[in-house]
Amino acid sequence: MKHTGSIILIFIYAVMVIILLWRVWHLWKRISSARKTPALSHKVSPIYTSGARVFFSRPIAGVLHTVLVVAMIIMSTYSIIQACGVRNHIWDITAGICAVAAIIAAIIFIMRRCWIRPARFSTLTPAMAADAYIILFLEIISGATLIASQYDIYGFHTAHYMTLVLFAIYITYSKHLHIITAWIYRYINRGRGAYDTERVDGVCMMMDMMEGKTTVTDVSCGTMGSNHGSELSRLDTLGVYSCSQCGRCEELCPPHIVGESFSPMETNIRIKKAIEKNTPFYPCAMDDDFISRCISCGACVAACPIGINPMKVLWEIKRYAYLEKGHMPSSYHTASQSTQNSRYPLPTYLDRK
Ligand code: SF4
Numbered sequence: 511m512k513h514t515g516s517i518i519l520i521f522i523y524a525v526m527v528i529i530l531l532w533r534v535w536h537l538w539k540r541i542s543s544a545r546k547t548p549a550l551s552h553k554v555s556p557i558y559t560s561g562a563r564v565f566f567s568r569p570i571a572g573v574l575h576t577v578l579v580v581a582m583i584i585m586s587t588y589s590i591i592q593a594c595g596v597r598n599h600i601w602d603i604t605a606g607i608c609a610v611a612a613i614i615a616a617i618i619f620i621m622r623r624c625w626i627r628p629a630r631f632s633t634l635t636p637a638m639a640a641d642a643y644i645i646l647f648l649e650i651i652s653g654a655t656l657i658a659s660q661y662d663i664y665g666f667h668t669a670h671y672m673t674l675v676l677f678a679i680y681i682t683y684s685k686h687l688h689i690i691t692a693w694i695y696r697y698i699n700r701g702r703g704a705y706d707t708e709r710v711d712g713v714c715m716m717m718d719m720m721e722g723k724t725t726v727t728d729v730s731c732g733t734m735g736s737n738h739g740s741e742l743s744r745l746d747t748l749g750v751y752s753c754s755q756c757g758r759c760e761e762l763c764p765p766h767i768v769g770e771s772f773s774p775m776e777t778n779i780r781i782k783k784a785i786e787k788n789t790p791f792y793p794c795a796m797d798d799d800f801i802s803r804c805i806s807c808g809a810c811v812a813a814c815p816i817g818i819n820p821m822k823v824l825w826e827i828k829r830y831a832y833l834e835k836g837h838m839p840s841s842y843h844t845a846s847q848s849t850q851n852s853r854y855p856l857p858t859y860l861d862r863k
């Protein structure tokens with residue numbers, strides 16, 4: 511009977527590991543099938559600059575997040591080392607302390623959300639709130655099963671490994687994937703400014719071609735905008751997957767502040783959904799009304815601790831909708847004037863002023 515139970519557990523564990531590998535492959539395909547990110551024309555420092563200053567502008571949440579992330583990394587590493595048959599007393603103590611710290615931090619987070627209710631939580635959708643609770647409960651279960659397994663309580667070794675794999679699978683669906691992707695995004699994105707445009711020369715040349723102003727027909731930029739995950743740059747796709755949905759960008763976004771139904775965070779959420787479902791961005795994920803709200807002020811990029819640039823993604827979609835499809839709002843006629851004057855295909859905030 512015990513033998514049958516072990517076989518069933520091994521089978522469940524194997525299925526979970528296969529699901530995890532499939533999810534990692536799926537995410538890799540989504541990002542790698544995007545357009546190659548244009549290289550920078552200038553040299554950048556190899557030094558990675560962190561977003562710690564912005565991160566710790568909310569110190570309690572910052573410290574609790576750090577405890578949860580560091581504890582989870584150490585607990586996972588410890589469990590992998592243990593699975594390889596390596597036992598070490600110092601590792602045992604460190605992992606045990608991390609497990610206790612993770613449980614305490616997760617409980618404080620849950621209590622804070624239930625009783626103190628910081629203003630930010632009132633703006634969360636039910637799905638976003640549920641996502642946060644699931645991650646916190648998985649952290650608590652991971653810590654508790656690790657401690658129980660250290661005391662050799664029967665069955666908790668298996669339960670702990672299953673919780674870790676479940677955690678890893680869940681994170682690929684969750685906004686908490688940013689724990690991994692944000693570091694990579696920040697590193698690759700270093701040296702790029704909010705207004706560093708891509709393919710502008712090619713777009714201008716295509717517009718000249720459409721207007722019969724040039725006889726050149728070899729345009730390497732391909733399309734003028736992006737309407738699909740494969741047409742965004744890999745960096746922008748990685749940015750969408752790196753959004754932690756912290757809401758800092760929408761707190762400074764002028765249209766959002768004045769109550770319009772638009773936000774840079776919502777842009778990231780909709781784009782990510784469209785990429786996951788393999789559907790077009792425009793007009794499925796966002797319509798004319800949504801994309802025309804952005805005034806290209808760049809406040810979202812400055813506010814983001816990770817340096818994500820929703821404004822640039824919106825430029826790509828606007829280029830597709832306005833320039834490729836010709837759905838430019840009548841109020842945007844200044845855009846064509848702007849292109850004529852400055853070779854910039856979309857009107858900037860300053861142009862409008
Ligand atoms: S650039 Fe657009 S999305 Fe970003 S803060 Fe300004 S208006 Fe909002």
Ligand code: SF4
Nearest residue numbers: 753754756757759814
């Ligand atoms: S884009 Fe940046 S600031 Fe905005 S919600 Fe995502 S992580 Fe936060």
